[in-house]
Amino acid sequence: MAGLRERKKRQTRQHLADVAMGLFLERGFDAVTVAEVAEAAEVSVNTVYNYFPAKEDLFLQEEEEFVERPSARVRRRRPGESAAEAILRGLRQDIADRSPWTGLAENYHRFVRVAFGSSTLMARLMRMQHQTSQRLAETLREEAHAKPDDHVPDLIASHLMLLQGEIFRTAGVCAMDGAPLATTARLMLEKLDTAEMLMSARVLNYARRPEG
Template identity: 50%
Template structure:
């Protein structure tokens, strides 16, 4: 029974990923607003109902990593090393993501194309603002839990706001320059230097807050 459940869950994950991949291919080719859910279903060779079984809205098809996006800073905080502060852990993770070309940095290959599609769609822009707010709120809740903060303690929310704003600004500046035609290597090199400055500012202001 356990093996059957495992196979069923794997099949569901594969189906979900297949639908998302097919949808993104259409969005990248024709733009988000010009693609319907019915077209996604046809290309993925599933019914429209099946698409909505896995994705509540068309925006969810585009933002299929939204749960990971919202949770990522909180995950880094929860998994920080012994003796490592919140800012030190987030700094380390950001530079690792830059080195790996991972989406966590916001500067992975093709990120500028995704951002261009988002900027062309009012509904996607609205959803991204919502996700950014959820990400910040989730990080604030995680910081409060990790530091056993009182309900009236504003520090978790203040730290979360500063951290999320810094990471968002670093990614946005890098994407802006890539869209303008600058080379990926040049952009990453300069963002790395800017990130050192940003995290130095955060560390000097927040210091040893949240040491594990």
């Protein structure tokens, strides 16, 4: 029974998210109310809030996964691999796999248009970027056994997350320009390669996991 209940909860959550996203893409984020989402999904407003505490959560459904992803990659880095190399490798793999979270998806321009059309969503996205950088800095500090007053983990985290943000910005600009996904992916990979060549040895070698 527990498994069935959890499956139903996941289905309800996904249904609410799909209904909300359809309305946001059609009318814009600010023009849609939670009550309208509830009505379209045929549930109560309270049900929507039970699954999504804020309206922004309906649009940015994978926030926690987004925030945690770079840190998780550092913790799972391979023997002999540094923190930066693990993050760059993960980004390259996501681009090669056309992972939706990178922006390499059909109709991504609609998502970008809605996000940029709402100051509320833009503020939330900026907060997510800040949280991601903070989380990564904490992970780097732990993995490198850095002292509490060492600023290097914070600075390297900011450096790497600014790069990740630039890669995502590239996907958004290309989507708005109507560029083919293959062209967008190639440009994103070229930027990653260039960024890696420009990295200092201190950044590129930080928190390198011992071999074996």
